[in-house]
Amino acid sequence: MFQEERLNAIVDYLNNNKxxxxxxxxxxxEVSRDTARRDLIRMEELGLIIRTHGGGVLPKRAKEVHQYKDRLIRESDEKRDIGRHAASLVNGGDFIMMDTSTTVQFAAEDLTADPLVAVTNSIDIADVLSKKESIRTFLLGGELNPKHRFLFGQTTIDELANYTVDKLFLGACGMTEHGLSYPDVEDGVVKREMIKRAKQVIVLADHTKFGEQMFYKICGLESIDLxxxxxxxxxxxxxxxxxxxVELLVVTEEDNDD
Structure with a gap:
């Protein structure tokens, strides 16, 4: 394989693995370490990567967050599996809270606990929950973000002050050693308040979120339980x-075969 072909293949790998x-x-x-090192140097010269100690990462680009319904169509089987495992942790009699996240919506779709009380600021998750007779659903008020389909604002924050729940299911846009971050301040402020109202904070995040730093930090890792x-x-x-x-639950292919 010529170096140019290898560099293209490395970029493809980085697009999938960061x-x-x-x-x-x-x-x-199947190349030597010297060849691999030269490849990384060349890619840095071309502006394709940022070199790190012993490797490289893609340069930071402007974060594009697609509309909620578009994201729902694009989501991976891994995210659906994460949602399914999250739903299995809910017990009958639980009081839960769910933020606006496509992965959290997958959890909502798989909920079977009976009875259950759920609070959300997502109009799509509220719609999913409304079809389940065993679940009482409380939809928070506030201003609607039509692109990402969540309710936000002072009304939302004020209403959250009335609730205490057993579990909060929280999606993630970015997760680093410094905590969770999101591109939208309005959404982030609501999520920050949700964390205060939950006895257990459960984050649903596929591996593509690791190492991503978004604009608005909502909490450090100390605020997460699972x-x-x-x-x-x-x-x-x-x-x-x-x-x-922070407890870690990794969904594996073996789990999916059960």
Missing amino acids: RIDIKDICRLF LITDRMPERGLMEKLAEHQ
Whole structure:
């Protein structure tokens, strides 16, 4: 394989996995460490990557967050599996809260606990829950964001002050060693208030969210009780999760075969 072909293949890998290291290049393309190192140097010269210690990552680009309904169509099987596992943690008699997130919506679709009380600021999740006779649903008031289909504003914050729930199911746009972040301040402020109202905070995040830093930070990792994901995070994030005693549940292919 010529270097140009290999560089294109490395970019494809990065688009799916966010980062690559020298040993990955050696394994995937059966080249020496020196060749892998030269590839990374060349890619940095071309502006294709930012080199890190022992590897490289894609340059940060402006974060594009598609409309909610478009995201729902695009979502992966991994996110559906994460949602299914989250739903299995809900017990009859629980009081739960669900933020506006496509992965959380997948959890809502799979809820079978009976009876159940749910609070949400998502008009789509409220619609899903309304079809389940065993669930009493409370839809928070406020101003509607028509693109991302959540309710926000002071009315939403004021109403949240009336609730205390057993579990909060929270989607994630970005997760780093510093915590959770989101592109929309209005949405982030509501999520921050939701965290205050829950006895257990459960984050649903597939591996593509790891290492992503969005505009508005809502909390540090110390505010999270459980992370449900599809792949083990990298060492740095794993160490911080352990430091803050965040329980980790990784959905595996073996789980899906059960």
